[in-house]
Amino acid sequence: MPQHILVAVAWPYANGPRHIGHVAGFGVPADIFARYHRLAGNRVLMVSGTDEHGTPITIVAEREGLTPREVADRYNRVIADDLHNLGLSYDLFTRTTTLNHYQVTQDVFRTLFSKGYILRQETLGAFSATTGRTLPDRYIEGTCPICGYTEARGDQCDNCGSQLDPTDLINPRSKIDGSPPVFKTTEHFFLDLPAFADRLQQWIAKQEHWRPNVRSFSLNFIKDLKPRPITRDLDWGVPIPLPEYEHRDDKRIYVWFDAVIGYLSASIEWAHNRGTPDAWRDWWQNRYARHFYFMGKDNIVFHTIIWPAQLMGVSSDGYYAGSAAGAFAEVSLQLPYNVVSSEFLTMEGKKFSSSRGVVIYVKDFLSRYDADALRYYLTIAGPENQDTDFTWAEFVRRNNDELVATWGNLVNRTLTNVHRTFGAVPRPGALQEGDQRLLDEVEGGFAGIGAMIEDVRFKAALTEAMRLAAQVNTYLSEQEPWKVIKDDPERAATIWYVALRCVNSLKIMFTPFLPFSSQRLHEYLGFDGYIAGPLEFKEYTEDDGRSHRVLTGNYGCWIGRWEPPRLPVGQTLRQPEPLFKKLDEKIVEEELERMRAGLK
RNA sequence: GUCGGGGUAGCUCAGCGGUAGAGCAAACGGCUCAUAAUCGUUAGGUCGCGGGUUCGAAUCCCGCCUCCGACACCA
Numbered sequence: 001m002p003q004h005i006l007v008a009v010a011w012p013y014a015n016g017p018r019h020i021g022h023v024a025g026f027g028v029p030a031d032i033f034a035r036y037h038r039l040a041g042n043r044v045l046m047v048s049g050t051d052e053h054g055t056p057i058t059i060v061a062e063r064e065g066l067t068p069r070e071v072a073d074r075y076n077r078v079i080a081d082d083l084h085n086l087g088l089s090y091d092l093f094t095r096t097t098t099l100n101h102y103q104v105t106q107d108v109f110r111t112l113f114s115k116g117y118i119l120r121q122e123t124l125g126a127f128s129a130t131t132g133r134t135l136p137d138r139y140i141e142g143t144c145p146i147c148g149y150t151e152a153r154g155d156q157c158d159n160c161g162s163q164l165d166p167t168d169l170i171n172p173r174s175k176i177d178g179s180p181p182v183f184k185t186t187e188h189f190f191l192d193l194p195a196f197a198d199r200l201q202q203w204i205a206k207q208e209h210w211r212p213n214v215r216s217f218s219l220n221f222i223k224d225l226k227p228r229p230i231t232r233d234l235d236w237g238v239p240i241p242l243p244e245y246e247h248r249d250d251k252r253i254y255v256w257f258d259a260v261i262g263y264l265s266a267s268i269e270w271a272h273n274r275g276t277p278d279a280w281r282d283w284w285q286n287r288y289a290r291h292f293y294f295m296g297k298d299n300i301v302f303h304t305i306i307w308p309a310q311l312m313g314v315s316s317d318g319y320y321a322g323s324a325a326g327a328f329a330e331v332s333l334q335l336p337y338n339v340v341s342s343e344f345l346t347m348e349g350k351k352f353s354s355s356r357g358v359v360i361y362v363k364d365f366l367s368r369y370d371a372d373a374l375r376y377y378l379t380i381a382g383p384e385n386q387d388t389d390f391t392w393a394e395f396v397r398r399n400n401d402e403l404v405a406t407w408g409n410l411v412n413r414t415l416t417n418v419h420r421t422f423g424a425v426p427r428p429g430a431l432q433e434g435d436q437r438l439l440d441e442v443e444g445g446f447a448g449i450g451a452m453i454e455d456v457r458f459k460a461a462l463t464e465a466m467r468l469a470a471q472v473n474t475y476l477s478e479q480e481p482w483k484v485i486k487d488d489p490e491r492a493a494t495i496w497y498v499a500l501r502c503v504n505s506l507k508i509m510f511t512p513f514l515p516f517s518s519q520r521l522h523e524y525l526g527f528d529g530y531i532a533g534p535l536e537f538k539e540y541t542e543d544d545g546r547s548h549r550v551l552t553g554n555y556g557c558w559i560g561r562w563e564p565p566r567l568p569v570g571q572t573l574r575q576p577e578p579l580f581k582k583l584d585e586k587i588v589e590e591e592l593e594r595m596r597a598g599l600k
Numbered sequence: 601g602u603c604g605g606g607g608u609a610g611c612u613c614a615g616c617g618g619u620a621g622a623g624c625a626a627a628c629g630g631c632u633c634a635u636a637a638u639c640g641u642u643a644g645g646u647c648g649c650g651g652g653u654u655c656g657a658a659u660c661c662c663g664c665c666u667c668c669g670a671c672a673c674c675a
């Protein structure tokens with residue numbers, strides 16, 4: 001019985017190109033998980049998009065003389081191209097500036113408001129004297145009243161560590177243009193989180209399968225919940241759907257409140273785009289569906305507290321009707337089943353920092369190296385359980401000594417020999433005990449590796465696949481079919497047949513991690529069709545006349561299955577090429593030099 | 601400051617109550633079909649520091665040092 005799996009991937013913020021630390025945190029892990037579940041026969045819906053509202057985008061726009069929408073358009077394009085080139089198999093990668101997203105966000109807001117979960121409160125806020133926009137606390141600098149540090153921020157002083165309010169600062173000034181901020185009273189809307197505290201506490205306490213840090217962090221956070229403001233004084237964002245605010249240009253829904261709603265709105269858009277407008281309910285209003293969220297650790301609270309509170313609030317008297325109440329209308333919206341948070345990647349021992357030049361963008365990386373080489377590194381050495389460091393030396397080493405040497409070489413020596421000697425899958429003689437033992441061990445990987453992936457232990461899963469590849473290398477070294485063939489061609493054919501069967505199975509096991517090379521191997525082995533691909537861009541026009549490009553794909557045509565694939569005797573092999581490129585050690589110094597040149 | 605998570609072989613990391621593990625790097629040997637790739641053997645660690653619980657602690661508890669993150673108007 002296929003399961004419904006929602007793979008909900010954190011929404012990259014569209015204020016610039018994304019670096020490899022970002023995709024290490026949410027992109028690659030989510031894609032491994034989604035590809036595996038599709039191969040295993042489950043119904044996967046993987047959704048995300050660019051997060052395009054909020055203050056930082058308006059600041060970039062001002063600096064570059066563009067409108068916020070132009071900034072969002074530009075970086076949506078760059079980011080979607082990156083994700084496509086990395087092979088991230090989204091069912092829908094859309095944007096938060098679609099008409100659909102605005103409507104769903106406003107639906108959620110209205111529903112919560114009508115149930116009393118959204119409160120109004122007067123607050124004192126800081127505004128830019130020049131633009132009239134809100135100045136978030138962190139965009140205000142001044143002298144710390146406690147220690148006298150002159151570059152304290154409105155939220156805290158980095159020198160003495162004190163928590164501050166912007167009004168505490170002496171000589172406050174805007175970090176953006178240096179002008180002194182204006183403080184005035186303004187009305188804001190607050191999500192009444194304390195109203196959900198008990199339900200959240202009980203729900204999270206039951207989630208014993210979450211990674212311990214996510215669960216304990218969230219439980220701790222609940223102890224002191226306060227109503228959280230969900231509107232901002234901005235002209236860029238989803239309008240507040242209340243009569244007195246609908247036509248005002250100075251107040252919008254807070255970017256985080258709408259970004260998490262994106263998981264739901266994108267699912268609804270996906271269903272609409274493919275002409276089955278109620279299909280999203282199979283994931284959202286099906287109590288057997290399981291939702292997996294993938295993100296960096298800085299996003300935990302939004303996915304374990306705030307979004308679940310929004311979902312509980314919307315669902316609490318029975319349903320989210322959406323644009324049309326349907327068959328599942330009496331069922332609540334599904335809460336997260338697991339919230340998978342990655343730690344952080346650092347770059348040559350330092351924090352990634354675009355402004356300081358400590359960075360390698362996905363786009364630049366992929367212009368010089370293969371996507372699978374990056375996917376390999378980010379999985380085997382990425383921040384799955386703790387912060388890890390990316391270094392170019394380690395990237396080259398992992399690529400050359402592990403990916404190329406173990407798996408690439410196994411494929412190459414096997415295919416080269418078989419293609420040259422037989423030209424096709426050879427007919428084996430009787431299998432010996434050692435042959436069968438190897439086949440059993442390798443094919444056992446489907447169960448073992450599959451269980452690890454389901455358990456979101458990707459590093460262990462890939463390590464196991466590599467171990468199995470090394471086992472096949474050992475087998476070949478012991479059997480020496482290139483010698484045996486002189487005296488016993490049938491035995492040599494059997495050995496190569498066994499190796500080929502192992503390679504063909506490993507091809508599937510490596511597919512979630514290394515989809516591009518697995519597809520090429522699939523073709524060298526003489527097969528046609530896609531194991532798992534391809535991705536495509538499509539353009540959709542909404543009722544307001546605006547169109548947007550989405551990343552999607554028809555993954556129903558995948559022919560791969562998470563099980564030992566058949567390998568027909570006599571199938572003609574194609575001319576093989578090495579799967580991976582060995583990298584010259586020189587690139588380490590070249591890349592470090594490139595980074596030094598960009599340092600600010 | 602408060603809260604959370606790290607500190608394990610030269611390097612990158614796994615293990616998280618029962619005689620210290622992997623990969624790479626190192627040394628030696630085998631093989632030479634394969635992108636000089638592979639295969640085997642060896643060597644290498646008082647598991648951050650100090651104390652405690654336990655028959656037994658890298659693993660649990662307390663204190664300290666140190667790194668990273670969150671702390672609610674950055675996203």
